[in-house]
Amino acid sequence: MNEKNYITPHGAERLKQELRQLRDGERPNVVKTVAWAASNGDRSENADYIYGKRRLREIDRRIEFLKKRLEKAVVVDPAQQSGERILFGATVTFENEDGNSKTISIVGADEVDVSKGHISWLSPIGKALLNAHKGQSVRVALPRGEEELEVLAVSYREII
Numbered sequence: 017m018n019e020k021n022y023i024t025p026h027g028a029e030r031l032k033q034e035l036r037q038l039r040d041g042e043r044p045n046v047v048k049t050v051a052w053a054a055s056n057g058d059r060s061e062n063a064d065y066i067y068g069k070r071r072l073r074e075i076d077r078r079i080e081f082l083k084k085r086l087e088k089a090v091v092v093d094p095a096q097q098s099g100e101r102i103l104f105g106a107t108v109t110f111e112n113e114d115g116n117s118k119t120i121s122i123v124g125a126d127e128v129d130v131s132k133g134h135i136s137w138l139s140p141i142g143k144a145l146l147n148a149h150k151g152q153s154v155r156v157a158l159p160r161g162e163e164e165l166e167v168l169a170v171s172y173r174e175i176i
Contacts, residue, residue, distance in 0.1 A: 019088075020088060020090045021085050021088040021089045021090065021124060021125070021126070022089075022090050022092055022104045022124050022137060023089050023090070023091055023092070023123075023124035023126060023127060024091070024092065024093065024094060024105060024123055024124065024127060024175050025091055025093050026127070026174070026175060026176050027123060027124050027126055027127035027175075028086070028089055028091050030126075030127070031082055031085060031086055031089075031126060032086065034078075034082060035079060035082040035083065035086070038075050038078060038079050038082070039079055042075060043072070043075050043076075043079070046068055046071050046072050046075065047072065049064060049068045050064075050065060050068035050069060050072060052064070053065035053068055085126060092104050092105050093105070093174075094106065094107070094121075094172045094173060094174065094175055095172065095173055095174045096172075097172040098172055099170070099172075100149045100150040100170050101147060101148075101149045101170070102122070102145045102146055102147060102148050102149065102167065102170055103122075103146070103147075104122055104123075104124075104137050104146075105121070105122060105123070105172060105175065106121070106122050106145075106170050106171070106172055107119065107120070107121045107122075107170070107171045107172065107173060107175070108120055108121075108122065108145055108167060108169070108170055109167075109168045109169040109170075110145070110165040110166060110167050110168055111165065111166045111168055112163055112164070112165055113163055113164050117168060118133070119133055119169075120133045120134070120135050120141070121133055121134050121135070121175050122135060122136075122137050122142050122145065122146070123135070123136065123137070123175060124136065124137065125137075125138055127175075134175065140156050140157055140158060141156050141158075141165070143156075144156035144157075144165065145165070145167070148167050149167065149170065150167050150168070150169060150170050151166075151167060152166075152167050153165065153166045153167070154167070
């Protein structure tokens with residue numbers, strides 16, 4: 017966790033939004049519930065109190081995690097980049113050895129969403145593609161074995 021946390025502007029905003037929601041919305045509500053439950057007397061068998069304290073610890077851990085991720089964030093706007101060399105934030109179309117093509121966007125570890133084709137720059141495919149360019153073939157080590165990917169297209173655009 018000592019390395020930089022590359023992230024797109026949209027990804028950084030999502031983390032900030034989650035932090036605000038936890039800090040300014042959910043945490044104060046849980047604190048009220050815990051205070052009310054504590055005022056009811058015996059805390060040893062008070063489910064609202066026990067659950068509330070547990071939830072507060074979860075929220076506080078998540079808040080600390082988000083703060084650390086945002087402190088290390090290096091925001092890179094893909095829309096401000098160009099060229100055929102694959103860098104963080106690139107949207108890449110490649111073809112595998114079977115002739116199947118796929119389009120992915122290389123994003124930060126906190127914004128991975130395989131259903132949208134967003135993969136981490138730290139993933140095996142992300143690492144293999146970084147610094148490659150259109151027309152180049154790269155080898156990637158996957159769980160099912162090594163595979164060659166040919167880069168068909170590279171573009172830079174806003175990633176949502």
